[in-house]
Amino acid sequence: MRFRILGSIEAHGTAGRARLAGARQLALLSTLLLNTDSVVPTDELVDAVWGDAPPNNATSALHTYVSRLRRVLGAAEPDAEARLTFGAGYRLRVAPDELDVVVFRELVARARAASADHPSDAAADLRAALALWRGPALAGLSGRVLRAHAARLAEEHTAALEERIAVDLALGSAAELVEELRELVAAQPLRERPRGQLMLALYRCGRQAEALRAYRDGRELLGAELGIEPGADLRELHEQILRGAPELTLARRAPRTACRNDLPRDVPDFTGRTDELRRLLAVLPARHGIDADPARRGGAAVVIEAIDGMAGVGKTALAVHAAHRLAEHYPDAQLFVDLHGHTTAQAALDPSAALDLLLRAIGVPGDRIPVDPDERAALWRASLAERRALVVLDNAADTAQVRPLLPGAPGCLALITSRRRLAGLETAAVLSLDVLPQADAVGLFGSVAGRNRTAREPEATREVTALCGQLPLAVRIAAARLRTRPAWSVAHLADRLRAGRTELSTEDSSVTVAFSLSYRQLSDDQQRLFRLLGLVTGPDVDAHAVAALADLDPRAADRLLEDLVDVHLLQERTPGRYRFHDLLRRHAEAIVARSVPEVERRAALARLVDFYLHTAHAADLLLYPQRPAIEPDLTTAAVRVRTLADETAALAWFDAERPCLLAAQRVAVEAGRPAQVWRLAWAMNTFCQRRGHLADNLEIWRAGLAAAVELGDLATQALAHRLLGHACARVGRHDQALAHLGQALSLAERTGDVQDQAHTHRILTAAWAEQGDERRALGHAVEALRIYRAVGNPVWEAMARNAAGWLHARLGEHDAARPLCEQALAMFRQHLHREGEATALDSLGYIAHHTGWHADAVTRYEHALALLRELGNSYEEAHTLARLGEAYAALRRPAEASEAWRQASTLYRAQGRAAELAETLRRLDSIGQQTG
Structure with missing residues (x-):
């Protein structure tokens, strides 16, 4: 979305402009935007909306206004309602580039940072910032709080305007500024900075008497209105004008010389980089109007494009290729300097030495080049003041090396390449290169090795480029090696690369050397x-x-x-x-x-595995606090654990770290740490089940069972057999599931752990139900319920009750099913077990649907879905969506049924649940035929 407060209050989305209505709604939105992405306490919002006369029910009224604002924003942008959230106050999530005042401040800050060294860039940024203003900020709003904000914003606007004028004065635009400054001084006659700028502009236009008169007028006004003298800066400027101080005159520029082209030869087989080239060839000319008449170019800014990327990614090739394409637009000079920032045989070029090369290249005689580095930089910028020059600064070491070499005049282009991100160049547009897409890597390989050879072996060619990591340097070297060996096939080259027998190096380039140099330049x-x-x-x-x-x-x-x-x-x-x-x-x-040393490597990996184990254990307890805790084993003296705030953060952490946790378990297996192996499986179990990562769950418990057997602990073996059996049942490996669950039950009976016996009966319930034998499943559910009641575990008892009720319902015994599921629902709610509550609601929805109460079924299913989505349980969410579709279909609401089944099919497909996916797609096809 786009939000605007620098003028009238507006919000725009993909569906158009939001229909904001009424001063209070505008005041609410403005206050939220002024506190972007921060929680605004309710009392502050009430104060902003109603001021000193809030209604008696202000909190309730505010909630109503917030709800209306959500609807208004949602009408303009479908996902906008979710941006406005509550938590100890209200917060409106807005990205930095979506709010005009944030963009304005960022542009002004960037301009201030660039004003000393790059005034043209600063002027362009300030113009862009001021262009965001469409009138007085927060226009049309009143109230003490918002008036204060508006006054502060107005001061920011004035300051930015004065800074833009100061930069324009530094760039020599005095004559164009006089009338604008007269108007500004007339509007704010007591403000001293614009009066001083007017004096300087008049003086530089040769109008010294008018400049002195402007000072006298200001002095008289300050004395009459405030009884004070002008400030020190204004008095000093007055004295400088009186004596004709030379420092008030802009520096003289060096004469133009004939065009010089120092660009290296373009790469003949340059391949790919279409988007990057389009940016360089189309956007850069548009920014400073290189096709326009020089007399009309005004104060447009120099363009600086910093191209960075890893060694061998093709930065120089892109810069040189683009420079050749752009050369005609820069007729005065096309210069190239290798700064040797990342070169093996030569130290990085000193900026002063680089300036000497550049100045000589544009025709400055050696005896006119100053010794002082700052004076050289000043002469370089002055010499390009009226030129259109293209400068390629290749292989830069860092920002400090580059900064003195940048032109400062409109109509110039600087292309910089570096392995380092030059974040210190605030005014530069950064283009970070990645490796080539596969198609472009294949194209580059073919253009070097010969397209006839690669066309005969397309699969091998793709494999070679993949083994080269699609890195241009590596692809080019591999292709060159193939080209010089006519007896080799592409497949043979792939075999050598895969076996590590072919080093990616040629006579004058090497991937390993490039990487090694980057590594050697790092700190310890x-x-x-x-x-x-x-x-x-x-x-x-x-x-x-x-x-x-x-x-x-x-x-x-x-x-x-x-x-x-x-x-x-x-x-x-x-x-x-x-x-x-x-x-x-x-x-x-x-x-x-x-x-x-190996001992250090093993210690580092032990610390890493411990981190994953302990953080996963803490995250699992946030997902499932009712689950029995298992103390995670320590293999290192101290362990770092990431603190996760809540269940949402825990789920997000698991989502991000899932492949890393699987890798950590494999590391623990290889390191011979079985206690860590099974505990990692335990810590990941809840997450894998909720998210439907069925193959992962199978993998972790196979490793977990092997670790439990290695440890020789019967209770751990029983647990591992039980959870591996559950994982097998969920992927349809029924014989394996029953075998593992039989082992689990036998071990639990040997150890006398009756609660483990109940857990195993509960999983056997699910395993037999997966096979379609509801009657046998019901027997295990009843046995689990009996034990849970005996040991006094109400949460697990509720689970067994719901399972028994569900199975009665599946058998068509709805009268027996309903009270069991209702009792389970009450128990889950009493003990704040949301996952259990969701499953009980789903069961009751199924019962309602199959007894003809389809509307009630929809309500139950939707409540269950809301809970499952809060928990991130996409495995059960898929089932509930499929059943919701059936209820909608029974109500003759085909659109809602289709949508529920489409969502279910998406989840089933992502989870690899082929049977459920096939059945859902069959239903979708059937309802499509009915409504088609």
């Missing part, structure tokens, strides 16, 4: 972390896991991870999740294997 702490990350077997990690792996504070781990991202030795595809490129992973694995 960064190198240590890079090495240890080579031990990680999961697909990615977060800072908390890395803190455990490296025995660091999480903040230190986060800082080092971001350092590695900045130099493109790590990728951050998802915020807070870090991963290697495949080739870099192999590089890190090789380094850690040869340079870190």
Whole structure:
């Protein structure tokens, strides 16, 4: 969405403009927007909406206004209602780029940071910021609170306007500013800064007498109105104008010279990068109007494009290719400087030496080039003031090396490449290159190796590019190796790459050398972390896991991870999740294997596995607090645990870490730590069952059972057999399920653990029901209920009651089913067991549907769905959706039935539940034929 408060209050979504009505609704929205993404207490909102005269039922009335605002926003954007939430107050979630005042402040802040070194960029940002204003902020609203906000925003607008004028003055636009400044001074005659700007503009236009008169007028007005003299800055400017101070005159510019083209040869077989090229070729000209008449270009900003990425990703090739395509638009100079920021044989080029090269390239004689680096930079910027020049600064080490080399004039373009993200260049547009998409990698390989050879072996070609990680340098080297060996097939090259027999290097380039250089340029702490990350077997990690792996504070781990991202030795595809490129992973694995002692490697992995185990255990207790706790085993002296706030955070953590937890269990297996292995399975069980990760659940409990047998503990073996049996039953492996559950029951009887016996009977209930034998399943449910009642466990008793009721209903015995499920529902609610409550509601919905009460069934199912979605239990959600569709179909509401079945089929497909998916699709097809 887009929200606007810099003028009239507006909200726009994909469906158009929101129909905001009434001063109170506007006041409510404005207050929420002024506190973007923060919880605003109810009393503050009441104060903003009603001021000093709130109604007696202000809290209730506010709730009504919030509900109306949700509906209004939802009409403009379908998902907007969910943005406005309650929790100790109200919060409206708005992304930074969705609110005009936030964008305005970001542009102003960026301009302030750039004003000294890049005034053209600063001017462009300030113009963009001021263009967001459509009139006075919060227009049409009154009230003490909002008036104060409006006054502050008006001051911000005035300050930005004055800063834009100051930058324009620095760029030499004095004549164009005089009339604007006269109007500004007339509107705010007591404000000294615009009066001083008017004086300076008049002076630079050769109108010294008028500049002095503007000062006298201001001095007289201040004396008459306030009885004071002008401030020190205004008095000093007056004195400088009186004596004609040279510092008030803009620096002179160097004369133009003939065009010079220093660009390297373009890559003849350049492939891919279509989107990136489109951005460079289309967006850059639009930003500074290179097709426009120079006299009309005004104060448009220099364009700075920083291209970064990992070693070998093709930064220089893209920059040079784009530069050749853009060269005609920059007729005065096309320059290229290799800054050697990441070169093996040569130190990084000093900025002063680079400036010497650049100045000589545009025709400045050597004897006119100053020795002082700052003076060189000033001469460089002045020399390009009226030129259209393209400058490629390749292989930059960091921001400090680049900053003095940037042109400061309109009509110039700087393309910078670096392995490091140049975050310090505030005015630069950053283009981070990733590896090539597969199709482009295949195309590059074919263009180098020969398309006839690759066309004969398309599968092998795709495999080779995958083994190269689709990294352009690696793909190009592999293709060149194939081209020089006519006897090889592409498949043979793939075999050699897979076996590690073909190094990705040629006479003048090597992937390993490129990676090694990047590694050597790291600090000691960064190198240590890079090495240890080579031990990680999961697909990615977060800072908390890395803190455990490296025995660091999480903040230190986060800082080092971001350092590695900045130099493109790590990728951050998802915020807070870090991963290697495949080739870099192999590089890190090789380094850690040869340079870190085994005892240190084992200790680091033990810390990592302990982190996953203990955090998973804590997260599992948040998901299922009624579950019996099992003490997680410690293998290290101390363990780091990530603190998770609530059930939602726990579920999100499990979702993000699922493959890492599976990898951690495999590490524990390889390390010979069976206690950790089965406890990890236990900690993941609830999550896997709720989310329907059936194959994962089978895998973790196979490992868990093997670990339990290795430990020799009968109670642990019984638990593992029981939960592995449940996992087998859910994937349709019924014989294996019954065998494991029989073992579990036998072991529970041997140990005399009656509660474990009841748990096993409850799982046998589910296993027989999965096979369609409801009568035998009912027998196990009744036995589980008997034991649970005897041991006094009300939550488990409620589960057994609901299971028995459900099975009676499946057998058509609805009169017996209903009281059991109603009793279970009451018990679940009494003990705040929401998952049990959802299953009981689902059972009652089934009973209502099969006894002709279809509307009641819909109500029950919808309540169950709401609870299941809160819990993130998508496994049971799929079942309930399928049954809800049946109830809607019985009510002759085919659209709702189809929607429920479509949602169910999506979940069944994601969970790999083929039988349920087939049945749901059959129902969808059937109802489609009826309504078609």
